[in-house]
Amino acid sequence: MSASTIAAADTGHAHHKESFITKYVFSQDHKMIARQFLITGILMGFVGGLMSSFFRIQLGFPNADIGFLRPILGGWVDEYGKLDPGFYMSLVTIHGTIMVFFVLTAGLSGTFSNLLIPLQIGARDMAAPFVNMLSYWFFLMSSIIMFASIFISTGPAGAGWTIYPPLSALPKTMSGSGLGMTMWLISMALFIGSALMGALNYVATVLNMRTKGMYMTRMPLTIWAFTVTAILGILSFPVLFAAVILLIFDRSLGTSFYLSDIYTAVSEGVIHKGGSPVLFQHLFWFLGHPEVYIVLLPALGLTSEVMATQSRKPIFGYRAMIGSILAIGLLSFLVWGHHMFLTGMNPFLGSVFLVATLIIAVPSAVKTFNYLATLWRGNLKFTTAMLFSIGVVSLFTSGGLTGLFLGNAAIDIPLHNTYFVVAHFHIVMGAAAIFGMFAGVYHWFPKMFGKLMDEKLGTLHFWLTFAAVYCVFVPMHFIGLDGVPRRYYSFTDFEEFNQWIQLNKFISISAFVGMGAQFIFLYNFFNSMANGRKTTRNPWNSNTLEWTTPVKGIHGNWPGEIPTVYRWPYDYSRPDIELDYLPQTMSDEDIANKIDYASETYDPVLTDEKPIRGETKHSHEEVIMLQLIEQKKNKNKDS
């Protein structure tokens, strides 16, 4: 038995023996839960992505015979090889739901909050590891229910990812309003449970369990982003839950919270009176808008960290970054009405939402400026993660600019429900957040799996995806400006609609290329996990605490004590330091003693035994043995 495992056993977190089940399935270790979230998220991402390919076939090639898809889509392709229109609606709905909630909320926040919060703040695990495990299992259950709903005979939910009533409230309105919608609601109720349990843990851990010296103003920006994200989740998901509860009552028990008098014709046995579908929109978008930032902020946080590390420069405007994260978080609660300009709201109220919306451009611009200033004259290392981070900034900027159009009520009213909106939010929230997630995966893959991902394949993956995203969504703006409405199954019924068919074909082909590029990622991910190059402990020469833990992660994270933090995380390229980075664990004394923190055996806790640059190095286990002997000596002295 090696000394390090004994030390780990004494940390109080690893007393139990770990069988296969407790280690890989019902694990309470945050690192394993992060990997579970990531792999579930990636699989769900491919389900959602393939769906977009299916409906892009319909949009780009409306007259094509898609009989060859019958093995996958089964009865949803009719005898003439046409996609079922109801199923088209379901595809759009489930694509949106899976991408927004299952990939970009749980897959992104769940993975990286779980992985990085304890590691970067210096904690052994989450505040409540059991609740954390429960959070994953609720997420998995909800994923399975959502996935299963694709295979039922009436098809999955088809009311759009925003599930507006009456399509979602009256089970008989369309095929996607029946059992599929019920399963959607059950799945989302579980999902909300999962998101809340996760968020409670993240906030409690960050505020209570930071290591010595890790002040709030010494936390990496990732942690700031995750914390604000979690707070947004705690405040906004319960409101969606309230909306879902009322919707379930409307559907199943015959109340009419959301059903006004005009919908009486379709319902059976109950006559609905006095409800208001706008009420649902208010409740939904009170979650819906913060949700945009729940998706985006973690991606921006990951970007900050990757960018500072790979530019070998301190992040520009650290406090301004924190301020803008907080400002975005606060403002996100005041702007939900800009999704509802068409509901006939009081023009004064509309202008209040308008102003609040446009103010978000200020903190967003601060962030963008800081990213560019961080890159400026940096010693850029174009790793795949870095490329994706730069991609985030590019997409965040170009997507944000169209947000200025849509934030204006006067321009939003004609553009609402057109492809302009689709293009806008796919760039600024969808693609930007996915890019942030990719940056995170490529950057922290060594931490998660002890291997490096293939950089060549990664670069190919980046360029194909980056080109595809712009080729898909830039033309979409023009279609939207022409007034083409979203969610329509076919544009072939009217002659004048045919003028967009060539553009739609281009978009579809670009989308297929983009989807194809993701299979490179999938291959790279699983292949690197098995056959990747072994990583060193700190492959990117990064300053943050997670790179001081052993390559092969252990339960409790650090084999010995948790290291103390002496500085902020962005001390890159300091002129007075020999190397171009300086870990947070290095005290001024350590610097004066020329402690070799680049060494594989550097242990931030054992300052006395630390190998000094140029001298004989002890192996990690030898260092711990020395510590054991020292402690035993001290004990004998005392007694």
Next chain:
Amino acid sequence: MSISIEIQNKEKEQFGMNPKKFSLWLFLVSLTMLFAGLTSAVVVKRADNNWLEFHIPTIFMINTVVIVLSSITMQWSYYSAKKNNLKNNRIALWLTVVLGIAFIIGQVMGYQALIAEKTFLVGREINGVLVSNPSASFFYVISGLHALHLFGGVIALAFTIYASYNYRVHSMSMVGINLCATYWHYMGALWVYLFVFLNLIQ
């Protein structure tokens, strides 16, 4: 290798609060948002000018008194645990459970009284067809959700009583009962708010 090194594993409480307690408070924040969402939905709906008014039976007033009383007994049990008076602690815990269950039964009786006054969850019957209207439905859903959460509190109390009979509730081990008391007081205060709100909105 039988040397075992003692590694300090003190989870630092930088926020000055036990992480479990802090998590509970965060959970209460999310509950607040749930009920804030529902009550603001009522306010928004009320502004539509087709609101139907109905009479709220007096039994809900009695229930309000019961839940406030249960909060007092809960606090009594907390203080007796702090003073290591285990006998009083148990009595007070049992009293709280009884009052809590009485509240839930009272709510059900309240619903029966509402139904007797022809105020239904789904609505009124006109010419043999149910006509549904949200004003009463809101009352049922909001108070029902509260009762459901209060039932969660009763379960927490049951665990605390079990712990108390195993001598795990005393001045040196207050976290459990503290969490339970916090949740219970919150549920009491929430009902008082909801009761006032639902009366005022009529």
